[in-house]
Amino acid sequence: MGFLQTLKLFAVTLIGAIPLGLVVSFGSMSRFTPLRWLTRTVVWVIRGTPLMLQLLIIFFIPGQRLGSSPWPSGESGRFLAAAIAFIINYACYFSEIYRGGIQSIPVGQQEAGLVLGMTKKQIFFKVTLLQMIKRIVPPMSNEIITLVKDTSIARIISLQEVIWAGYAFLKGSHGYSGLTWPLFFTGVYYLVFNGGLTLLFGRVEKKLDYFK
Structure with missing residues (x-):
């Protein structure tokens, strides 16, 4: 049960945060000043406060109000x-990675695209986006690996993820008391999961080497 909840939370967070982060990054780079400052303020607040606190606020405060x-x-x-x-939190982190990747592409390439008659949309998808993907793979892989470990924070609202399941054996919730080996097993689970992701992202980086 705990493993499935962890995997579901990990997958749902990525599915929601990856595209939302790109949208937020556009807001952070918008030429419309109020939108840009509003977006950057939200990102600053989310990145500057603990995910655990955000989780407690989202789960408990609406019911109280x-x-x-x-x-x-x-x-x-x-x-x-x-x-x-998790989606809101990681979307804000991803947005800064996207923004850094987009702004790292030389402006001259966009100007060259305009000279060649390309639209801004074509320039973004055919020139900027592909190069940005290669540049953001290392920082994105770090955040995704962190996400795997951060799923354990969900136990603060009694979500039955991996750590919660392991701790249940220690406190006797499953009819057994004082068992410590399930907690070590959860550590092995995280190591294996993150090891697989590390290998996957390593292969992705090699596939993108043609952008050098």
Whole structure:
């Protein structure tokens, strides 16, 4: 159960945060000053406060203010709240990586594209985006590996992820008390999971070497 919840939270966060982060990065680079400053302020707040605090606020505060919790009861409600908190948090981190990658592409390449008659959309997707992907793979891989470990924070709202499941054996929730080996097993799980991701991102970087 714990392993499946961890994998689901990891996958849902990536599916939501990767595209949302790109949208947020456009807001951070917008020429419309109010939008740019609003977006950067939100990113600053999210990146400057602990994910655990954000998770607690999203899960508990709406219920206190509205009189009843907006989240479904049981495990599904806790998972939904955790997913939203993780998506918002990681979208803000990803947005800064996207922004750095986009702004690292020389302006001269965009000017050359305009001279050749390309539209701004064509320049972004055919020139800027492909080069940006190669440059952001290392920092993105670091954030994604961090995400694997951060899923353990969801236990603060009693979401039954891997660490929660391992700790349950220690405190006797499954009819056994004082068992420590499940906690070490959760560590092995994270090591194997992150080891697989490290190998995957290493192969992706090699595939993108043609942009050198």
